[in-house]
Structure formats: structure tokens, C-alpha cells
Amino acid sequence: KSTIKTKNKKKKIKEVKIIENKIKQNIKDFKNFKITLNDNIFTSKNKIMGFEGIASVNYWEAVSLLLPDEINFKKRNQKPENDVVNSMLNYGYAILASEIAKNIVTLGLDPYCGLLHADLKRRQSLIFDLIEEFRQQIVDKTVFKLINTNQINETNIDKRNNSLKLESRKLLAGEIMAKIHSDLTFENEKVTYAKIIENQTKKLVKSLLNNTEYNGFYLNW
Template identity: 35%
Template sequence: MKQLLRTLFILSENTYLTLHQDNVVVKQEERTLASIPLRSLDAILCFSYKGASPALMGACCEFGVQLSFFKPTGRYLCSVLGEHQRNIILRKEQFAISSAPEMALPYAQSFITGKIYNARWVVERTKRDHELRVNVERLQHTSATLQKLLTALKDCESIDQLRGIEGLAAHEYFATFDDLILRDKEHFYFTERSRRPPLDPMNALLSFIYVLLQSSCASALHGVGLDPYAGFMHTDRPGRASLSLDVMEELRPCLADRFALTLVNTGVIQYKHFETQENGSVLLSELGRKTVLTAWEKRKQETITHPFLQEKISWGLLPYTQALLLARTIRGDLDAYPPFLWK
């Protein structure tokens, strides 16, 4: 159980929510863990199998508290909303921003600021932790280039200009990504990003983890009342969850790339976990997917201190926290969207 931004997160799988005198009561078996006034909450995000009582659902509708249900793995299921709390104002503002590049630009700048900052920090941490095993000079050059591009973001005057800087940063970052791989270089190497299909084990691993991350971001956006398909930087396409792609940009380096590197560098993922198809594509085997998913769930339980909120949260809550901050910014509660800057 965690309370952030007037939002209650229910994280235990065997927790049940009920109502007592306008309070949400958190129960685990016969024990009462907490009793929180509904008037003090804007939303409840429940990751429990047991769910909530009908009486609590009705009270949430009455008090205007959004109650959203997720599987313990993070997949969004549904939300309970009152007639006066259907998020139409929030979504209308989101659609207005999505349709106006000049309004979308500050949000896109924040997303890419987070992405480049966190990419640079991935490089810096590898240089610091494995100084004797890596090409320090090359990593220093990459870090310095990313810092220059980070500074250039402030002067962007259009989304297209922003995309250009983001493309340069991605090229520079991935140009030295191979230096960050420290184990079994015969099979785990990186020359360039290949996606459809991935052509080597490292790309296959990254693609699979990106899918997991995007799913978490889409679920988080659903849960706070935003439309994952109306993006600010990624263009709208049928079936493309553009806003979830926007939000995941800042989280790719620290939550996905770093995780993939850790799996390889610690030997958790090995070459035996991949299969090569007839068309040359490389995919994780069933055993490989299970291994990654098991490690992913463990990773999501590890805690960090959120740099903006100055609160300890788990890595698994990070997409939901950023979605909440994004919703608050769109509503006007925050002056600007604060990207997650890994430290």
C-alpha cells in the first residue's frame, strides 16, 4: 500500500477494499491495514485479485474518486467512475494539446529531456562501475555529446526540430551501446537497432522488454483517465498507442535498457534463451520469455527515491507515477510536466 499525489496504490495481491463511514478500509484476510477518508483521495489504483466491495465502488462514484483495477502484473482492467467524473474535461484538454504542436512541444521536450538525461546516466554508470573493462574515452565522448544535445533541447522551436535532436541522441547512444555489454560478446553484441524483425539476441531482448514497458505505460495512462492513443510527440496512427510511446521515452534507458544489460552482464539471460527463425529474425524462446518475465517482476519490486516527489517508490510504480504527474499537468495543477531524471 502506498499513497502518492492524493492517490492510493493497493499493491498486495490478497488485499480487499471495503467501506466504513466514508472511509476506504484496506483489509488483508481478517486484519485491517488502514482506513483512509475518501475525501482525501482523488484516485485508487488497485493491483489486487480480490478487488473492492460494491458499497465502496458506489461511494467512490459519489465522492468523485476514480477507482481503477489492474492485474497484479500491471495490466489495466477497468475503472469505476461516477456520472460527474468521466474524465471528459481531462481528455478534451489532452486532445486539444495533441492537435496543437505549439501546445504539445513543452510536453515533448520534457519526455526527450528525460530520455537523453537517463541515456547519459546509463553510460556514466557503466563508466564508473566498470572502468577497467570498458573504453572510457569513447564513453566520455558519448556522454559529452549527449550533454550538448540535452542543452540544445531548450532552444527547440518545433516538434520536428525536437525529433531531429532526439534522433541524433539515439544514434550517439546506440553507437556505443556495444561497449556496455560486458559478457559473452560472441553472441551478445550490438551494431545497430533492428526491430522488425530483430536480427540478433540483444535486439530481440530489447524489443521484448520495450513491449513490457509500453504495456505498463498504456495501463498507467488508462488508469489516470488519459487516452494512450492521443500522443504529443509520436504521430497518431490507427492502433498506435502514441501517448504511451511518448511517456515510455524517458523510461527506456533506465528501466528497459539498463535492465536488458543487467540480464546479459550477470548471465541471467544466455544465448540458449533465443531461437533463430527461417527469415533470419531472432526471438526469445519460451524459456527465455519466462526468464525475462520472472526477472522483470523482481525488478519492479526494487525501490528508488523519485527525484521530483522525494518519495520512495518501486520501479514498477514509476509508469503510474509519471502518468499521474502528466494528468495533473494537463489539468493545470502543475506548471510543467516533470520528467523522471534517474540519479
């Protein structure tokens, strides 16, 4: 048993190293990409979304190695079947999206008018643009904590409709809302994520009005 565990551990370390190298290459490629970005807005948007897609695949591949083996998480899926991690992510992102939508509408922006994500009928593309800055810090880390501490697991899926059971939804929602209103130090100030979301939306408004550069929110993992 101990030999099998040791082999599995060595295999996982090797897999993590491979993905780490992929992500480092993603960062290197994106830095080069910023220098060669052309002035055609549609070509530029497609290139950015292409890089985002590649980085996303590598990110979720890395996540799959950090979660317990019994969870059997393979990849990101917006329509999961008996998949507790993806069900939690979907539910968590919906909560975060509502917080971002509130700020977008309050400040007079059109949630259906996307900057990077394409405008599609009935899709609030601008929310998809802004939510990217906050997914990992607010939702992903909360989901991983609940999974790794076994507060939510695959027994919390209602197999009749492939969704989280009510008690698990309540727990996840409570944790995410607590995270949104929790204090953190950002740019030498004590603020909440709710305030940062508000500030970033205001920065976007200012950027659009004055045709100036918009700097997204970033925090180390």
C-alpha cells in the same frame, strides 16, 4: 594472446572515450536548443525528435562497447534476426508498455493521442511518449545484467522465428516485473517504479488540465 587482449582493451577504451565526447556534445547542444526553442509546436516537436534520434544512435553505440564481444550487438533494431539483445529489448519494452498503458487508460487519457510521437493509425503514441522515461532504468539495465551474467545468450534464440525461447522469455519477464515492483529511493521517498509510473501519469494529467510544465522522471544511471 595477452598482447592481443591488451590491444583490444586499449582500442575499446579509446572507442568509449570517443562516444563519451559525442554524448557530452549531445547534452551541450540540447541545453542550447532549449533556449532557442520557437513557439511553432510542429517545428519544435520535429527538432526534439531529431535530437532524440541523434542521442539514441550514440547511446546504442556506447552500449555495444559495454556488452561482451561474443554477443555481437551492433545497433538497435526493432526487427532483429538472430539478435538476442534486440529480441530481449523488444520483449522487455512490450512488458513495460503494458504497465504504462494501464495507468494511461485508468486516468482517462487517450493512449492514441501522442504529444511528441506523431499520431499514426493503430499506434498508441502516448505510450511511446511516457515509456522514454523508464526504458533505461527498467528494461535496458535488466537486459544488460542478464547478458553480462550469461543468464541469457545467443543460444536462447529460436532461429525458426527469430524470437526468444520460452524459458528466456519467462526469465526476462520475471526480472522486469520484479524491477517494476522493487523499492528505490526517489526524491527522498521509498517508492516502487510502478508507483513512479502512476505518479508521472498523474503529473501529465495535471499538466494538460492546468496548462503547466511537465517534469519527466530522471534517475542517474
